[in-house]
Amino acid sequence: MSDEADRLIAAALRDHARPPAPPHLRRKLERRYLDGQRRRWLVPSLSALAGAAIAALVLLIVRPAPPPVVDARPAPAPVVDTAAEAVGDHLRVLGARGLGVETNNMHNVKPWFAGKLDFTPPLSFVGDDEFQLKGGDVAIFFGHKSAAFVYARRLHVISLFVFESSGTPSSERTIQGFHVLTWGTPGFGFALVSDVNWDDLRALQTRLQ
Amino acid sequence: MFSAHPSRPRLTVVKDAERSLAERALGHVDELYGLAAHLCSSTSDAEDLVQDTYERALAGASRFEQDTNLRAWLFRILRNCFIDQARRKKIVLEIPDDGLDTIAPDSWEADKLEQLRYLGASEVSAAIAALPIELRFVVLLDVEGFSEAETADILRCPAGTVKSRLSRAKARLRAVLKETR
Numbered sequence: 601m602s603d604e605a606d607r608l609i610a611a612a613l614r615d616h617a618r619p620p621a622p623p624h625l626r627r628k629l630e631r632r633y634l635d636g637q638r639r640r641w642l643v644p645s646l647s648a649l650a651g652a653a654i655a656a657l658v659l660l661i662v663r664p665a666p667p668p669v670v671d672a673r674p675a676p677a678p679v680v681d682t683a684a685e686a687v688g689d690h691l692r693v694l695g696a697r698g699l700g701v702e703t704n705n706m707h708n709v710k711p712w713f714a715g716k717l718d719f720t721p722p723l724s725f726v727g728d729d730e731f732q733l734k735g736g737d738v739a740i741f742f743g744h745k746s747a748a749f750v751y752a753r754r755l756h757v758i759s760l761f762v763f764e765s766s767g768t769p770s771s772e773r774t775i776q777g778f779h780v781l782t783w784g785t786p787g788f789g790f791a792l793v794s795d796v797n798w799d800d801l802r803a804l805q806t807r808l809q
Numbered sequence: 810m811f812s813a814h815p816s817r818p819r820l821t822v823v824k825d826a827e828r829s830l831a832e833r834a835l836g837h838v839d840e841l842y843g844l845a846a847h848l849c850s851s852t853s854d855a856e857d858l859v860q861d862t863y864e865r866a867l868a869g870a871s872r873f874e875q876d877t878n879l880r881a882w883l884f885r886i887l888r889n890c891f892i893d894q895a896r897r898k899k900i901v902l903e904i905p906d907d908g909l910d911t912i913a914p915d916s917w918e919a920d921k922l923e924q925l926r927y928l929g930a931s932e933v934s935a936a937i938a939a940l941p942i943e944l945r946f947v948v949l950l951d952v953e954g955f956s957e958a959e960t961a962d963i964l965r966c967p968a969g970t971v972k973s974r975l976s977r978a979k980a981r982l983r984a985v986l987k988e989t990r
Contacts (some may be wrong), residue, residue, distance in 0.1 A: 605917050606979050608925035609936075609986060613952045616930040617937060621842035625856050629838060629863055633831040683836070769829075771836035772880060774843075779954075797954040798880075 614777055614795070683773045683780040686791035689739045689748065690759040690778060699750055700737035709736040713747055721747040721762040722788055725807045731758070751804065758794035758804060765789030772798070781805050827870050830879075834866060837883050844884065844949050847937050848891055858894065862887040881955065885963045888946065895942070902942050915983060925986065936985045944978040947971055 693699075701712040706726035713721060716738050727733030731751045739748040739761055746763035768789030771782045779801050781792040790808065792801055841862055845855040866873075866886045873882055895902055937945055943964075950960045957975070961968040 602915055602917070602983065604922060605915075605925060605983050605986075608922065609928075609979070609982050610952070612925065612928040612933050613937075613948065616928065616933040617847065617949065617952055618840070618843035619846050619930075620839045621859065622852070622856065625842065625859065626835075626838055629835055629860070633835065633863065633867055634828070769832055771833060773836040774840045774953075799954070799956075 618774065618777060620775065682768055682782050682789065682791055683771060684775055685742055686759070686761055686780050686782070686793045687775045687778050689741060689746075689761055690757075690793035692739070693737070693748060693750060693759045694757060699735035699748075702735035704733045704735075706733055709733065709749065712736060713738070717745050717747055719764055719788075721749070722785065723747075723749065723760075723762065723808065727751060728807070731804050731807065753794070753796045753800050753804070756794055756796045756800075758792060758796060758801070760804075760808065761791045761793075763789050763791075783809070827867070830870050830873060831867055833879055834863065834883060837880055838863075840880070840953055841883060841887055844887060844946075844953070845891075847934070847945055847949055848942065858887065858891055861890040861894075865890060878959070881959055881963055884950065884953075884955075885965075888963060900942065915987070917987070921987060924989075928986070928989075932986070932989050936982050936989070939985045940978055940981055944974055944981065947974040948978045948982070951975060 700716075701709055703709060704727060706723075710721065710723070713736065725731075731753055734750040734752050734757075736750065737748045739746050741761055741763040744763065746761050749760040749762070751758040751760065765784055765788060768782055768784030768791075770784070771780075773780045778793050778795055779798055781801055783790050783805070792805055792808075794801055838859065841859050842855060845858040845862075846852065849855040849858055862883065866883055873879065892902070894900075937948065940948065946964060947960060950963060955963065957968050957971045960971045964971065
C-alpha cells in the first residue's frame, strides 16, 4: 500500500510541485542576457575600450552641445516560443478523438501527408519497441501546417512536430509539466513534447537526429 | 576550438557561443523556479535565487564544459547560491532525526488512497514545506527526472545518501498527506 501511496504522491508532485516562472521574471532574464545592448559578460579588449574612449572624447570636443538623451535601444524582439506552441499542440493531440492516420507503419504515415503539407517531413526513424509509432496528423504550428508524429513510450504519448523553419534553436524546457526538446536542421524545425522523463525524450531525439 | 575560424574576430565567436549558452540556459527557467519556489519563503526570494543562479552561471559561462549536462550544472549552481543565502540568513539545513526512515511500510485505507488522487497544488506545496530543506532537494530533483547519480552529483554527496534521503522524504510525505483532509 505504501508503494501505491508513493506512486500517487509522485504523480501529484509532478502535476503540482512545479510552478512555472512568472512571465515578468522570464522577460527580465531575457532582457538582461539576450538583449544585444546589455550583454554584460561580453568584455571588449582594452584596445577596443581605449578606441571607444578616444572616439567619445573627439565627439565631445566637436559637438558644443550634447544631444538630448534618447534611449535608442531597440525594443526586445518578440520571443518566438516554439516550446510553448509545441505544448499547446501536444495538448490538442492528447485531447483529439483520433489521429489523421493511425498506424505503426511509417511507410503508411509519410505518404499520408502528401497533398496535405507543402513539404515532406525529413524523418527516417520508423519507430521501434521502445518508441512505437502510433500515427500522424496535420498540426497548425504558428499558423502554418506542420507534421505531427505520435509515438508511445509505455503508457506515455510523445508528440513530434516537424515544421518549416530557417532557424530553430536547440532547447530543453519544461512547460506545464511537459518536457519539450527543440532543435533545427537547415530548413526545418523539430519539437518533441511529452510527460516522459528527460532520458527517454533525449533517447528518442537521438533516434530522430 | 575557436581558432577554426581564423577570419572571424575572436570576440564575435565568443559572443555567439555565450549567447547560445544563455539561450539554452534560459530554457530551464521554469524548472529552476519550480525548485526555488519550494526552497524560499516568498516568491520574491525565489525570483532572486533564480536571478542569482543565472548571474553566477553566465558570469562563469567559460567554465561550463560543452557536451556535459547543462541542466544539472544550472541546478548545482542554484543549490550553491541557495546555500550561500541560507548561511547568511542562518537557515538550518541539517535533517533532524525523526525515525521516519526506519519505520515499516504503512497501511493505507482505500478512501485515503483515493484522496491522494485529488491532491491540489496547495496541499502538495504544504507537504513539501513540511520537509527539511535537504529532503526537499532530493524530492524535487527526483520530480525533475534526475537519476540518483545525477542528484548526487548536483548535491555533491554519495548516491547512497540520496537514496536514503529519498526514502525518508517519501515516508514524511506519506505521513503528512495521510493527515490531510
